[in-house]
Amino acid sequence: MNVTPEHNEKIAKMTFTSVYPHYVTKVEKKGKTIAELHEVIIWLTGYNEEELQKFINEKTTFKDFFEQANLHPNANLITGVICGYRIEEIEYPLTKQVRYLDKLVDELAKGKKMEKILRVG
Incomplete structure (x- = not known):
């Protein structure tokens, strides 16, 4: 796709x-809890809880959200299919980053x- x-x-x-x-x-x-969700988002983006809360409260676009993020060095280890797209094959960086987040949320919800x-490790 x-x-x-x-x-x-x-x-x-x-x-x-x-x-x-x-x-x-x-x-x-x-x-699962909101605290666990925040742990996953903070891991991926490098934001702290206060910064994350600011983004939750504001109408920040995903473009701005990820432009200001400091992606975790292991983010490239997030692979697989999410929303019908194979993450490793997505070329546009922003779309790939949003799919990283979607995949992490999905894994959390699935009980990983x-x-x-x-x-x-």
Whole structure:
């Protein structure tokens, strides 16, 4: 499945605030906590809790959210298929970063151990 320029533009303009409640719902439905969700987001982005809260409260686009992030050096170890796209084959950096986040949230919701989600060891 190819990622089109239109798709990339749509992702860039989407706000983190609009997607965040869906992340919360997804993980809570599976018995996980907001604290665990934040741990995963903070691991990927390098933000602290205060910075993350600022992004949750503001209408920050994914473009701005990831431009200011300091991605974890092991983020490239996040592989597999999410939303019909194989992460390793996505060329546009922003779309790949958003799919990294989607994949981590999905793994958390599926009950994967935190050490595996955070690519420890």
